Amino acid sequence: MNNAVLTIMCLLPILAMTNMLFNQTHFLMTLLSLEGITLSLVLFVPLMLMGAHAPNTAMAVILLTFGACEASIGLGLMVSMSRSYGNDMLKSLTSSKC
Template sequence: MDISMMSLLTLLPMVAILNLITNQSHFLMTLLSLEGITLSLVLFVPISLSLINISNPMVSVILLTFGACEASIGLSLLVLMSRSYGTDMLSSLTVNKC
């Protein structure tokens, strides 16, 4: 594998984590950042394991399973939040309603 490809795969989770930290206004943007982290790890972990001569195809299946579970839970929370509050703004969760 090319060094530039490996550095790109190393950079993808970091960019997704930076996006998660900076874009915390909408719940949907937070979920998309988490999906970016999951998908970059699905690419990064098996390739990095193959570089050290450990080939385990089940790692990709496990990561994809966790990604699908995370996406379904996040989508159900987004629907619940938009039905309850009428918006997906995270700032609406911290407002005290007296």
């Protein structure tokens, strides 16, 4: 049982990064994928540090802090993007308005 949980925990960051690569049409989906990466790292890094017998409480708090900052900055960018362009499509950022 413990080996299966460890395997799933090791695959979560890889699955979240793969999800981010394939869901790049909407800005909200990209932000959700980034949150998935952050949350999987919050679970993955302390688990690996525990296996190495290193103290891990500070690292989990630091990762959660960065995750909260990333979420607030991303939400602010998405709100300003939807007000400026009218949608959250990432393709609307690169198209030229002639």
